[in-house]
Amino acid sequence: MKARIAVPVFPGTNSEEETLRLLRDCGGTAELVHWSDAAKLAAFDAFVLSGGFAYEDRVRAGAIAAHDRMMDAVIESARAGKLVLGICNGAQILLEAGLLPGTGEIRRPTAAFTRNAPEPHFVCRHVYMKLAVPPERSPITAALSEQALVPAWAAHAEGRLAATGEHLEQIVDGGHLAFVYAHPDGSVDAAAVPNGSALGCAGLVNREGNVLAVMPHPERDGWEFNHLQRRRHEDVLAPSGGSILFESFVKALER
Amino acid sequence: MANLRQDELERIAHRLGRGPSAVELAAFDAAWSEHCSYKSSRHFLRRLPTETLRTVLGPGEDAGILHLGTHDGVRYGVVVAHESHNHPSQVVPFEGAATGIGGIVRDVLCMGAEVIGVADALRFGRCEDLQSHQSHVARGVVDGIGAYGNAIGVPNLAGDVYFDGGFDENVLVNVVALGLVKEEQIVHSYAPKGAGGWAIVLVGKATDPSGFGGASFSSLTLDARDAELDKGAVQVPDPFLKNVLMRASYRAFAALRERGIEAAFKDLGAGGIVGCSGEMTGHGGYGAHIDLDRVNVAVENMPPEVIAVGETQERLMWVVPPPFVDDLLRIYNDEFSLPEIAYNARAVAIGVVTEEQRYVLHSKGRVVMDVESEFLTGSIRDELPYTEVIYHEPPQELPAVDVGGLFTRVLAHRDVCSREPLYRRYDAVVRGRTVLPRGAADAGVLAPIAGSPLGLALAVAGNPRYGRIDPGYAAQRAVLDAVRRVVAVGAQPIGLTDCLNFGSPRKPEQYGQFVAAVDGLALAANELGLPFVSGNVSLYNESAAGEAVPASAIVACVGTIGDVSVTVTPGFKAPGSALLWVGSRELAIGGSVLAELLGLEGTLPVIEYDAERAAIAIVGDAHARDVLRSCRAIGDGGMLTAVAHLAFGALLAGREIGAEIDFGNPLCEAGGFLCEVSGDGGVDVTGALQIGRTIDAPELVVNGTRFGVSHLYDIWSRPLEQLYP
Numbered sequence: 001m002k003a004r005i006a007v008p009v010f011p012g013t014n015s016e017e018e019t020l021r022l023l024r025d026c027g028g029t030a031e032l033v034h035w036s037d038a039a040k041l042a043a044f045d046a047f048v049l050s051g052g053f054a055y056e057d058r059v060r061a062g063a064i065a066a067h068d069r070m071m072d073a074v075i076e077s078a079r080a081g082k083l084v085l086g087i088c089n090g091a092q093i094l095l096e097a098g099l100l101p102g103t104g105e106i107r108r109p110t111a112a113f114t115r116n117a118p119e120p121h122f123v124c125r126h127v128y129m130k131l132a133v134p135p136e137r138s139p140i141t142a143a144l145s146e147q148a149l150v151p152a153w154a155a156h157a158e159g160r161l162a163a164t165g166e167h168l169e170q171i172v173d174g175g176h177l178a179f180v181y182a183h184p185d186g187s188v189d190a191a192a193v194p195n196g197s198a199l200g201c202a203g204l205v206n207r208e209g210n211v212l213a214v215m216p217h218p219e220r221d222g223w224e225f226n227h228l229q230r231r232r233h234e235d236v237l238a239p240s241g242g243s244i245l246f247e248s249f250v251k252a253l254e255r
Numbered sequence: 256m257a258n259l260r261q262d263e264l265e266r267i268a269h270r271l272g273r274g275p276s277a278v279e280l281a282a283f284d285a286a287w288s289e290h291c292s293y294k295s296s297r298h299f300l301r302r303l304p305t306e307t308l309r310t311v312l313g314p315g316e317d318a319g320i321l322h323l324g325t326h327d328g329v330r331y332g333v334v335v336a337h338e339s340h341n342h343p344s345q346v347v348p349f350e351g352a353a354t355g356i357g358g359i360v361r362d363v364l365c366m367g368a369e370v371i372g373v374a375d376a377l378r379f380g381r382c383e384d385l386q387s388h389q390s391h392v393a394r395g396v397v398d399g400i401g402a403y404g405n406a407i408g409v410p411n412l413a414g415d416v417y418f419d420g421g422f423d424e425n426v427l428v429n430v431v432a433l434g435l436v437k438e439e440q441i442v443h444s445y446a447p448k449g450a451g452g453w454a455i456v457l458v459g460k461a462t463d464p465s466g467f468g469g470a471s472f473s474s475l476t477l478d479a480r481d482a483e484l485d486k487g488a489v490q491v492p493d494p495f496l497k498n499v500l501m502r503a504s505y506r507a508f509a510a511l512r513e514r515g516i517e518a519a520f521k522d523l524g525a526g527g528i529v530g531c532s533g534e535m536t537g538h539g540g541y542g543a544h545i546d547l548d549r550v551n552v553a554v555e556n557m558p559p560e561v562i563a564v565g566e567t568q569e570r571l572m573w574v575v576p577p578p579f580v581d582d583l584l585r586i587y588n589d590e591f592s593l594p595e596i597a598y599n600a601r602a603v604a605i606g607v608v609t610e611e612q613r614y615v616l617h618s619k620g621r622v623v624m625d626v627e628s629e630f631l632t633g634s635i636r637d638e639l640p641y642t643e644v645i646y647h648e649p650p651q652e653l654p655a656v657d658v659g660g661l662f663t664r665v666l667a668h669r670d671v672c673s674r675e676p677l678y679r680r681y682d683a684v685v686r687g688r689t690v691l692p693r694g695a696a697d698a699g700v701l702a703p704i705a706g707s708p709l710g711l712a713l714a715v716a717g718n719p720r721y722g723r724i725d726p727g728y729a730a731q732r733a734v735l736d737a738v739r740r741v742v743a744v745g746a747q748p749i750g751l752t753d754c755l756n757f758g759s760p761r762k763p764e765q766y767g768q769f770v771a772a773v774d775g776l777a778l779a780a781n782e783l784g785l786p787f788v789s790g791n792v793s794l795y796n797e798s799a800a801g802e803a804v805p806a807s808a809i810v811a812c813v814g815t816i817g818d819v820s821v822t823v824t825p826g827f828k829a830p831g832s833a834l835l836w837v838g839s840r841e842l843a844i845g846g847s848v849l850a851e852l853l854g855l856e857g858t859l860p861v862i863e864y865d866a867e868r869a870a871i872a873i874v875g876d877a878h879a880r881d882v883l884r885s886c887r888a889i890g891d892g893g894m895l896t897a898v899a900h901l902a903f904g905a906l907l908a909g910r911e912i913g914a915e916i917d918f919g920n921p922l923c924e925a926g927g928f929l930c931e932v933s934g935d936g937g938v939d940v941t942g943a944l945q946i947g948r949t950i951d952a953p954e955l956v957v958n959g960t961r962f963g964v965s966h967l968y969d970i971w972s973r974p975l976e977q978l979y980p
Contacts (some may be wrong), residue, residue, distance in 0.1 A: 011499050011596055014408025018687030021705055036592055051685075053406050055884050056495040072606050119980050120679050122401050124692075153684045155405070184909060220684040225702050225819050228695060233882070236820040 003253035005030040006044035006209035008070045010054035012089075015217065019050035019087065024221045025239045027049035028250040033070075038236040046083040046208065046253055049090025051155070051217055060114060062092030066107055071097055075106055080226060084211045085140055085249055088156055091203070100213050101167075101176035102206035111163035111171065111204070112214055113156075117196035120248035122157040125194045126228070127216050129202040131203070133175055138209035139255070143248035150179070151227075151241045152216035154194040159215040161201040168198055179203030179214055218242030259284050265636075274278025276459070278616060278623040281560035285526035286533065286631055289794055295637040295760040296792040299770055302777045303787040309749045310786045316444040317362040317522055318787025320436065321750040323434055324815055326707040332441065333711060334434030335701075335813055336362040337752040339793035344428040352428050353403035357497055357568055359432040360409065361522035364501055366572055367508050368434030371688065371703050374413035375430045376809045377755070378714045380423035382669075382978055390978060392426055393418075397979065400430075401680040406494035407501065410689055411681035412699030413713045413811075418669040421719060421805040424798035425685045429754040429791075429813040431715060435703045439513060444521040445573045446539035446608050455532055455543060455606040458587055459500055459570035459808055460493060461553035461599035462528070467565040496569050496597045503591035504571070510582055519574040527564040528605075529631075530622075531572045531619035536608050537632035545606030547618040551599050557617035569600075570797030580604055583716040620940070646725040649856040653842060658921055659960045661849070662895050666971040668848050671892040673972040676979035690819045695904075697740035697888045698812075702819045710816030716741035717809035718891070720846040721859070726768040726806030728859050730775030735867060735926060737812035738783060739888035742871050743928060745823040745878050746814030750778060753790040753810050758803025760794050765803045769794070782864040783871075785812075821878070826904020827912040827931055828884040830951035834898075834916055835943035838870040838889065838927015839863070847924040848891045860925035866925075873942045876926050880928040885931040894918050894946075896956070897929040901969065902955055902964045913964055916947030 006030050009016050018030055033040055039196040041047075054065035065071065070249040071093065078084045078099050086094040092113045098106045115217060125186070135141045144150075163171065171177055179202040181192045193200045195215075203214035220226065222243045225236035239247070259267070259280075267275050267283055275283065285643050293300070305313035311332045312320035318336035325331070340355025356373060363370050366834055377396060380389030402410050409432070446453065504520075511518055519539075523531045527552065536543040547562045557565075575583055587602035594601050611616075614631050616624035665671055674694055683692035683699070689698040690710060698714035700968055716736035721729035738748045753776055758765030769792075780787055797803040816822055844850040844857035877883040885904065887897040905912045931949060950956075953964040 011592075012406065012495050014406070014498060014685060015687075018581070020686065029309070034590075038591060050407065053498075056406075121398070122405055122682070124679050124682050124684065155682045155684060217684070220687050220689070222687060224686065225690050226684075228691070228824060230820075230824065232545065233820050236702070237706065 002029045003025040003045035005046045005048055006033045006041055007050055008041065008074065009034050010052065010065050010068065011035060012054050012056055013050055013052035017053035018219045020046055022219045022239060022243055022246050023048060024248045026243055026246040035070060038070040038073065047074050047077060049086040049093055051090060054089055054093060060112060062089060062096040065093045066096035075099060078211050082211050083140055083209065083249065083252060085200050086213040087219065088215055088217055091215050092158065094211060094213045100204045100206050100252055101171050101174065101213050110167045111161060113159050114162045115158050116160050123194050124153065124155045127154045127194055128184055129179040129214060129216060130181045130186060130188065132177045134206065137175060138178065138212055139204045139252035140212045140249050143251045144244060147186065148244065149168035149182060150218050150245050151221045152218040153220040156215060159195040159197060161198040163198065171204065172199065172221060174207060176204050177201055178205040178212060194244065201230045218245045222246065259287060262285060271626065275942060276623055278560045278563050279626060281465050281564045282529045282624060282631065285530055285564045287635055290529060290637055291525045293792060294635050295639055296769065298636060299773045302773055304777065304780050305786050305788060307784060307786045310442065310788055311438055313786065313788050314790060318366050319752065320366065320441065323789055324709045325710060326704050326709055330438040331704060332438045333813060334363045334366045334368040334436055335750065335752045335789050337429065337431045337754045337789055337811055338362065338791045339754050339756060340428045340430065341426060341756060341793050341796055342562045344396050345392065345426050348392045349399035352396040352399030354568060355428050355430045356400055356403040358522065358524060359430045360497065361571060362408065363432045363434035364440065364504055365444060365520040365522050366434060366436060368436035370409050370432060370501065371435050371517060372410050372412040372433045372701055372713060373430060374699065374713050374715050374811060375400055375428065376414060376496055376717060377416045378422045378427035378719060378807060379416065379418050380426065381420050385977060389423055390403055391923050394980065396426065396428055397677050397680055403494045405682040407498045407683045410683050410685050412701065413693050413715055415715055416674055416677060417719050419719050419805065419875050421723060425804045427756050427794045427804065427807055430807050431752060433713060440508065442508065442518060442520045444519060444535060444542050446519050446536050446647045447517050448919055450541060450574060450608050451610040452538060453574050453576050453608045454604045455545060455608060456573040456575060456580065456583055456602055457528065457570060457605045458551060458573065458602040459600060460496060460567055460597055461551045462562055462565055462567045463553035464557060464561050464565055467561050468979055483592065493597060496600060499591050499593065499596050502570060503587050506590065507583060507586050510586060516576060516579050518579065521572050523570040523572055525566065527566050529563045531631045532606065533614055533628065535574055536570060537628040540612065542609040542611050542613040542628045543606055544609055544615045547616055549605045551601050551603050553599055559623050563616060574608060587901055589702060622836040629756045639760050639766055640763050641770050642763040644726055644767050644771040646728065648858045651858045652855050657919055658905050658958045661921065662957060662962060663970050664852055664901055665848060665895045666967055667974050668852065668892065669974060670848055671896050672974040674975065675972060676975040690822050690883055691744060696825050697743040698746065700816065700819065700822050707820040708820060710746065710819035712741045712744050712746035712814035712816060712820060713811060715809060715811040716740065717807055718846065719805040719807055722806035724846050725859060727771035727775035729806055730772040730808035731779040731862055733808050733810040734776060734779035734783065735862065736888065737810045739926060739928065741812045741814035742874050743823065743886045743888045745821055746816045748785055748812050748814045750813050751787045751810055752784050753787055754793065756793045756796050756804060756807040756809065758795065758797045767807040772806055776808055814948065823878065823883060823886050826885055826908050826910065827901050827914065827949045830949050832884055832931045832933055832949045833945050834914055834947040834949065835930045835932055836918060836927065836946045837873050837930055839866055839925035840923060841924065841925045842920055842923050844922045847893065847922065849922045849924065861896055864956055869942060870927055874930060877930060877932055882932045882934060883930055887929050889927045889929060891924065893921055893924040894929060895921050898957065899967055900954060901929065901931065903968050903971065905955065906968055911953045912949050913952050914947055914949050917958050918946045
């Protein structure tokens, strides 16, 4: 039987439909699981936490959701080695749950995606994520190429990685820095970073490699028709661009 | 409160045969306000064309519907609504603007639709002083739109922004929203035939005192000294709750379809519970009995008139047959756990539809309102005197212009420079359907139907510089400019919606501007064969001193693309393409950015509809024949702005392509298109003038003067960064 992927839906989640659609278009077997159906989650083989404002982000984004009963199942599954991908708000929730970078205890985060800097407002900007670890560091990125650039949209007010110097060192030394922001030619500098994120961080991976958190949304540049620079008459409905991360995720489940 | 006039009060007392109760007074105050009843505008709005083959549902309900296309044998409609939130945004910018998004999203949702996009037209004061109140308002409005729209997961597709002294004391915040609906699944806003005995169900946030008197407040002239007092009339939005309400309503639509049940659904807008239930039942020829004690409230012991007409946000109303009531309550209260999401939020049956055409409210065991439905909701009409607007042509001055000095000044002009500092605060790509995000091109484009290449384009227009000179002309140009923007991305325009922002109808010269604008809209729409399927009127936009805003008929155009794979993407595509000027080349400079920069007057360009239709057809034809590589509509800043936009599009895509272009006097803003077409020398696009070619270098050579594209981009992209850091 094919692995089943759950896309948990919190009350303020707003990116579940496109996340689900792209998972399916990439060959995955996925379904939405509503917050009132939290009990069903344990039966799933993998999880993708999508973007939104799970519990309104009145305190630090993801902090409340990390304590939601849906996260009990996700945390347990992650510790059992199941694959978990968090995107944007989903990434914030994984950090707040302490699953990432994996140097602390559960629900005692050592790093957070917090208020953008220097300007502390929402930013919607097309970006590229560059792999900062070997692809095989995580099953979720295993099918990417070494030099892979994942096109995506940053769309958040809180995406700046923040941690103490000691914890930032652990992130680097422990190989947790999965993705950094990059220019389209693959070069990396402060201008490529939309939110002031420490280390230019766009994504983190846990020690075991089964939990990945990315701030930008690859699913919003996930089909050919999303690309501003597409050629005319391409098959516009085909997964493309940011979908490579989803394809890699689905492939990892087939092994 | 009671903004009712003496004659209206007498009319009510006479009809009732007694003095009105406090609740009745509040109800009539709201129902007969300008904001609710369109009493001075409705009879003029009938002049607008509304029916074409594309019209699925014209004006009259919460939103209009246009035929989008067919996918897998299913006919899809695009729901279109347009609203203003001017007064609240002036008083409390953040909440006021956010409420505007919230209200219009409900207008679209209640047609049975999925909300798929919003656009906004913003008219701010000059904002030259970053510490000024105007700047505070301009920032608060943008933050409010962003905070709300981003949270509910509806992409911001299009919009425009002007900074103009005419809006120093009255900003305009107009919002357009689009929805997607299968045409056989449209839900209407009024009780259908056979609805006698059906239940009236209120859904959403607990009713509170916020927004009490909102409808009549919006019909008042805003006085800065009273602004503090009026804050209570502005509702408090809750996008988090809205997100859940939207999704729960989608589930309710599905449940209705499964069971084959007809129902009515409507947004609680102006006039609260009375306004909404009165219209839903009154327009179906029914009456209503409502028990105010059943309404879920946030504050105990509110007076019945506040419960009855308060405009608390995030509420909707259903009229459903009795067997469906329990299902409906279960969806909202249990499956989507509204009471856990927000304090005392829920769905609750509060009344019943009656065959007898009386509108009756009960509170604490007493009847607190009992009136004929028709008398409450039947449109009342004010025929007021107005002055005809006559445009006097000033003498035309046409100086020789040095492009060298002018180009950079045009690009740095506040009405021309990059809007990116504002736009980047809005989520343009949530839901993954975005083909052209806002700001990238003249119009935003979506692929709204999963698995279908069918595309939908949206653009807005309404130039206050024209409005100040000639309201009728400005209205025509708003239609033309919105249509051109949709054409420029490769879409076919299918319909229009408008928001009419004017001063007081009680001042004959201001009322005359409104009438002239409606006639202008009607003329342009008829000439182009496009329907207005929805719209909104916002009057009394004047300062304490009685100065009205520049006449502002703001128009949005919706277009379709059969297959988004041929959407015209931004920027020059290849060196050696021919650059064509399609459209009027009349050198009349009235109302242009260039005239303003040079301190000139000048006459308005003449609109010739034959030529306009021809220009639209030429661009469409070039696109259909696959020779159109890039395109921009010519607007503020004329050809200089258009050519810069195409160069910037190439720059942002990493293509080192510029242009050599010569078009004589740059002062023309008559409108039209700048097109990049393929072909080596032999330009096969008839009716167009070749004015240059693209070149293999990131430079623009304009009328012989050379500019670096990245230098121009710097000048264009910076000016609003200080206001929106």
